[in-house]
Amino acid sequence: MGLQSFIAERKQSKDILVMAHVVCGYPSFEENMQELEIMAEAGVDLVELQFPFSEPSADGPLFVHANEESLKAGTTVDQCFDFMRQVSGRFPFKVLMMGYYNTAFKMGEATFVRRVKEAGGVGYILPDLPIEESANLHRLSAQADIEPIILMTPTSSDKRLAQLGSVSRGMVYVVARKGVTGSKTNMGDDVLALIERCRQHTDVPMGVGFGISSKSDLDFLRGSADIAIVGTAALKTWQQSGASGLRKFFAELMA
Amino acid sequence: MGLQSFIAERKQSKDILVMAHVVCGYPSFEENMQELEIMAEAGVDLVELQFPFSEPSADGPLFVHANEESLKAGTTVDQCFDFMRQVSGRFPFKVLMMGYYNTAFKMGEATFVRRVKEAGGVGYILPDLPIEESANLHRLSAQADIEPIILMTPTSSDKRLAQLGSVSRGMVYVVARKGVTGSKTNMGDDVLALIERCRQHTDVPMGVGFGISSKSDLDFLRGSADIAIVGTAALKTWQQSGASGLRKFFAELMA
């Protein structure tokens, strides 16, 4: 089942879905697996598996550190795909590859698409790959039936949103504010206005991310966004209070 | 009795005279006096009393150091003149003021001449005062009947020697080689040739200095120069072996 129909299906029983995030190999693949179990238990709907990269220029400090430590520990692309395969086979949520374009570029776009597909991924998020550079990858993805997730942002003009909307598939990722991952976003009228603007340019489901960390954020988005994307907040919780903390975090978030 | 007639008189009983040197106040006026006693005993004919100056740029390392230490110990121009008066009153040798022009300039040339005269000096050597700048001082000196000692050097052209000779009075100081005081001069044909050249331009007695340190130097000069000027070698001896050393030094030198 493709990403968009999966989301549609899940949305029949929930008014907002949750997408979570782990950095492969940080702190370790074992801990990643424990985090994912907790996410699955809590009913998380989608998960991004970030492939670590040496130049994570769109990430905030916590993820930068995670990328770095994972690489230092020797994490390879092969291991990440292996892990993706295990995860997608084991849990009910759908899995997306997340990472930087060089990872895809170096193995070749066709290989990349094939491997995501083979590992059970339903799509990928490459934040440094603009649509101008995506034609071939999008074509290959369409053939393989996986989705390239497009990002829409507060700085995108209407004209730009229209361009982005016209090639969006599966879902779009609405970046709630300027900046990198990790810091808190003030959920307010601008976020709603942004979602509203984005809606006018695409029909696919809409995930909203960057700085979502609490039930109140979710409540705020309920009714406007389809998916709340939770990244740094979960990792921070795991680092600070381990499995029990993370369980509590998701329980409260999704209550 | 003026310098020139003093030299003439002494030369009746000796074929070469000796001029010695002390830096006033170095190591101390007491030690200066001890040195001078030894010089007098040895039969030294003339003595330069150097007034210490802060910028002794024509002196070699030993005298530079002596100038510096003397000033540090607080030696003043008044003290130097006082000392000169004592010395000229006490010893049979004649006393010359030696120093840099600024010492004379600062007190005024007339005062300078008067004070040298009053202190019993028969003349002065100001190595940084060229004849072009000396007219007034020479005039004052002539009036006071003291002698400005002119230097002749190995770099002086015949024309220059003629100029120097024409204003020389009392004696001339022939600089045996280029350089500053203190290092050894090789007594050889050039020194003799230089003396010869100088002779052609003046009738006054001729002292030869710079680097004279031994009886053999004196022997070498005997017959061409009237006066051998001994500076650094004596001070070095005093520093190294005190009164007995200096006594021996002059005894051997003038044997």
Add this chain to the structure above:
Amino acid sequence: MDIFDFSDGREGYYGEYGGVFLPEILHATIEELLVCFRECKADPTFWQDYVTLLQNYSGRPTPVTHLENLSRKLGGAQIYVKRDDLNHTGSHKINNVMGQGLLCQRLGKRKVIAETGAGQHGFATATMAAKFGFECKIYMGAVDVARQRPNVFWMENLGAEVIAVEDGQKTLKDAVNECMRDWVTNMADTHYILGTACGPHPFPEMVSWFQSIIGLEAREQMLKQTGRLPDRVYACVGGGSNAMGIFQGFINDENVELIGSEGGGEGVGSYMHSSRLAYDDATVGVAQGYKTYFLQNEEGNMNETHSVAAGLDYIGVNPIFAHLHDQGKVRFEAATDTEVKEALKLTMRTEGLIPALESTHAFVTAIKEAPTMRKDEIILINQSGRGDKDIFTIADALDDAKWKSFIEGKADQYRREKN
């Protein structure tokens, strides 16, 4: 040939290299920059203002010096040197920075950010910001902050905030990443003053354009001083801005050979170098906003790099050079750390010039090749910077004992004064 005459739909591409690989959030910012840059480039008064600013503030045109002693000693080609070391702040970096300062004014932005490795670009940017009255933040790897304190000292005294980047290898590439992170947050009022002809379009073109003043001057000067064009032109290649600068003066001259000299570090096969094109260790990749040759592993993660010259010690290279290299229009060589030290000593003693360690890489290659050339052939070297600001690095490189005991004495003095 106009390398910036892009074919349709390939704007910002040089062969397969270049492009814009940035987060979507910067799309509008980079568009705005591109539009502004196109306006500037089309407006002859902008270039005139730029030239006047550099004349009055930085002392351009910098001269060309004939190295008669070195030429005689090597017994081959006549060696000439373009003296960008005489610029205000001591290197060619000021050219680009002043140009972007003017452009930033046009953009109506009041804050600038910049990455720096050796500190030369940061120093130049802090200087420009003081002159233009911009707020200024300089990102610099923590390792570089520690070893390039003199430049940090000046940047701070010029009023810039210097931020030590603690991520990754804590050097230049990490400072670039951190700049990007600042930019995606503050692009509304902030212009990113990229320091070399790398990064996303239009930076390679824009930086090359500003630096082309070197080549424009040099071409005219060589014609005037020697009556003809040089046979070969040498420049060191870090990101590639000074080399692009001088090469543009001669790129359409068939008989002028262009030679880029990269950081050979400990030599071929050592993997302790920063030669992307002269050695075979780099492969094509996409990072820091553009596609080019990077020193990276098979999975696309960047390798550690090394050069005695901090300004050459970078993973990627100007995409224009990647293309010109493919086309055989520019030849690339590498100079090892050891060769650089020897060439520096030789240049100081025979000509009284102290090239920056970066620039000395160009001298190394020229010095190797000059003796193989005829006496009536002519060589031009770009001296992109002066070495006297690098005294700590050079004294270390030359292992100067008296310098070390001076530093120890200074340290003792500071410790005493604290007590």
Add this chain to the structure above:
Amino acid sequence: MDIFDFSDGREGYYGEYGGVFLPEILHATIEELLVCFRECKADPTFWQDYVTLLQNYSGRPTPVTHLENLSRKLGGAQIYVKRDDLNHTGSHKINNVMGQGLLCQRLGKRKVIAETGAGQHGFATATMAAKFGFECKIYMGAVDVARQRPNVFWMENLGAEVIAVEDGQKTLKDAVNECMRDWVTNMADTHYILGTACGPHPFPEMVSWFQSIIGLEAREQMLKQTGRLPDRVYACVGGGSNAMGIFQGFINDENVELIGSEGGGEGVGSYMHSSRLAYDDATVGVAQGYKTYFLQNEEGNMNETHSVAAGLDYIGVNPIFAHLHDQGKVRFEAATDTEVKEALKLTMRTEGLIPALESTHAFVTAIKEAPTMRKDEIILINQSGRGDKDIFTIADALDDAKWKSFIEGKADQYRREKN
């Protein structure tokens, strides 16, 4: 007025100052120098060669920069700066040195000696010697050698022998004496490259002549850039060479006021300064070969002097200035160490310029006076050198804690490496 148009029998005298007070043994040498200098001065191709050499080697003409920010901030006169800091080796000292290099070639001598205090003149001389292929010895007070190690490092690497002078105060004046001692020994094949407009005739005239290139350029540039002459011209005064250099461009212009700024050290009455003309502590004397105002005691022995700027820290002053001061043609002011530090900070932050501590003295006086002048009045400051070579002194002067811990870290590293 031509200050060098000496009346009969007064050659080398400016009023009662100047002259030649040297040991007889140097008479022929100084004559030979004078004759050679007269030939050079009379030979227009010599001056042309000199200008060309400085253009191609040192980047002359140096520009004039309008300090718009500082002028606006002070709210008075428009401030312009003559940028001799952009010269090769970082100061105006190179002008004189290159000129004397050409002259030394004409004299047929192959060895040069020079005194240096801050090290700027020694650095320039070592550079010139490398370029001309002369053997080179630099005399430097032992105290200065210890505190100006960076310059010593470069001089040595340029091939000069640096000799630490252990006599006297072990600073500049003692280095001058030691140069004289070398010269009286080796004058046959050695030329003494005196670094400022002091010493025996013809040095004051000769150094002034070479430095007049600053004023010639500046006058023309001011006319071109502002359409008229400046109302006041400021320069710092150590020995007086950079000031003589720029002032000569305007000395016959009735409405241009010339202001020299001396090292005020700890201020008037402190006796820890080097102001010969601005304060009342100096008297006329004869030393180091010439007659002028010296900071000396009643008996004619020199006093200790002090300035935060080593290049101003000297007992005597240019005899031409002593005369122009008597005549009221040049006004003299002093800048204290404290004022200098403040002006340096201000200049760095508002204009991105880092004047040498010496030059900053001129800025101090200009900054004090600019606000009292009308907005349509014009000031010109001579920036005789750049401050980045003075990092140790400036960091100490600004008491920079991060710099100090950097130095301590470096020292620890060196000590570790030894073990």
